[in-house]
Amino acid sequence: MRSEGARGQRPSGKSGPSGKSADGTDPVRVVARDVLRAVRERDAYANLVLPGMLRERRISGRDAALATELTYGACRSQGLLDAVIASCAGRPVAEIDGPLLDILRLGVYQLLRTRIGAHAAVDTSVALARAEFDIGKGGFVNAVLRRASEKTVEEWVAALAPKDPLGQLAFEFAHPNWIAQAFADSLGARAGELRDVLAADDARPLVHLVARPGEISAEELALVTGGEEGRWSPYAVYLDGGDPGKLEPVREGMASVQDEGSQLVALAVTRAPLEGPDDGRWLDMCAGPGGKAALLGAIAGIDGCHVDAVEPAEHRADLVRQSTKGLPVTVHVTDGRDSGLNPGYDRILVDAPCTGLGALRRRPEARWRRRPSDVGDLVKLQRELLAAAWDLVRPGGVVIYSTCSPHLAETVSVVADMVRRTGAVQLDTRDLLPGVPDTGDGPAAQLWPHRHGTDAMFVAALRKP
CATH class of the missing domain: 1.10.940.10 (NusB-like)
Known part of the structure; x- marks a missing residue:
């Protein structure tokens, strides 16, 4: 429970010989x-x-x-x-x-x-x-x-925590009860791993970099930064700490910060088997702030393809433009539910807005901001975005649906509803994550911080008959 990172003794700051300001504060x-x-x-x-x-x-x-x-x-x-x-x-x-x-x-x-x-x-x-x-x-x-x-x-946990097992774990690891319950529900028969999930949320995560394909390899990036090559993505590098913005490959646009789980989502888009040829029309329907669009764009550039990236907020669209500068990516400032784009895409990514429960370790205050009541509105939006993507993908094309949340309402329920309404063919997403173990019973894949060291990304692949 105690952090290994914080120490009582520090070198003096610049404020004075004791490291304190004139008013005695540190x-x-x-x-x-x-x-x-x-x-x-x-x-x-x-x-x-x-x-x-x-x-x-x-x-x-x-x-x-x-x-x-x-x-x-x-x-x-x-x-x-x-x-x-x-x-x-x-x-x-x-x-x-x-x-x-x-x-x-x-x-x-x-x-x-x-x-x-x-x-x-x-x-x-x-x-x-x-x-x-x-x-x-x-x-x-x-x-x-x-x-x-x-x-x-x-002793405080013993004195103040609820007596039920889930409530006690939620209190001990400082999670709202409803989030702990959502994790337990998603773990299903392996709900005994709940302590490990909550503990992983409370641990300081490694910084994950992505090496831009065609610019630098993960091996080269690891050598330049002193990092370690990732386990699952061929473009991932792990850093133990520091400010990645100061690294030359990041400053030069050859690499950027991106969780390895997000890299795997983008790679699943490029690996999904199509029926018929890939004509190179790819779409990122929820592109802001641009990390997945940049990785897709870099791979598209190598493969001779093109990515349309949709983002409704102008300031986030600017971030996508910055992330994808020099890549075959066109940014459209529009709502993905009514984009006005021409149908016929081979590959579409719907990385839908969600509760973000899978990235709580990287967003420290998020667990206390979200409410159970948020889920319903987000599920409605997720279903609408997925339906719009279905209208835009060609027969034989693939839609990848992902969320940075393991909540069942945002994940398997959204996908099951889509399959029921459209007759979509659900591919075994685990095949699109080669070498990544323990991603669930299929056909969708669920990543976990305590198993994979990534954010808890959910990924499903649907092919249009």
Whole structure:
């Protein structure tokens, strides 16, 4: 449960000989607090706000690693942290001022889920409160954190977790119950792996790079970056950490950041067997922000094919254009459900908008933003996009449907409904992921972070009779 990444001792920052600012606060904790505040007040995304803030404040090296650990960890662990805070404060967290709650979450995370000493965790948090508020608020933070430090995380889990097995696991690994239940449902007969799934969501994921076909090989990319070649995608490279944006192959457009599971989805599109020749008309119906479109475009360029990429939001369409610059990809700013494109595509990817439950380890605050009520609207959209793709694919052509979610309503149910209504031929997607083991009973494939080290991508392949 305790992080191996965070340490109590750091080299001094640039603020002074002690690494503290003039008001006694630690710049690393200030960054973490400010990101937590942006997430809470503005629904910001921690993984988008933090890198810019670190650059702006010139925090790098081990200090940046600690700020990242504290920020992402506190976001992921929010449910557990709030239960402990409420118990120690004697009031619901809804009755605690938001700015103070950010500081308390940061402090309790350090106490329970890192190896930072209790003294450092309490003192740095009290300093944050006193610098912004008054001595009274600092005393409140001090009292809550002192009480929190009286138990280990295991003791807090034993004291506060629900007694049912699923609820206890969800609480221990800081997941909402409904998400833990969705994972258990998708695991089916192997629901005993639920602890491993939840633990994988709480672990710091490796950075995955994709080597652009025709520009650089995975072997070359691994040598240049000091990374390790991926296990499943021929284009994947794993990095243990660092800022990938500083790597020369990434800056030069020869590689980019992309989860290996997403790479496998794009590869499934290119590998699916057609009836009749491939005339080279490919479509990415939900292309933003452009990662899969770029990989498809690079392969299309080698094979003499062309990709149309659909994205309804202009700012995301710009991201697709940037990602696919120089590739045989045409970006269309339109809704995939009514794109106006001419039918006759050989291969179509519908990487549909979804709850994103399969990528919670990379989006630390997402688990606390999603609600069970989100699923219904997303399923409606997924079915409409898949139906539109079916109208655009030629007879003998293939539609690949994927989601970054293992939720049964978003995955096998959407596909089963499509097969029932259209007579689609469901291909065994596992054949399109050669060498990747343990992807389920078929015909669709389900990836898992605890089994494959990827996001929990779902992939199904449908061929039009």
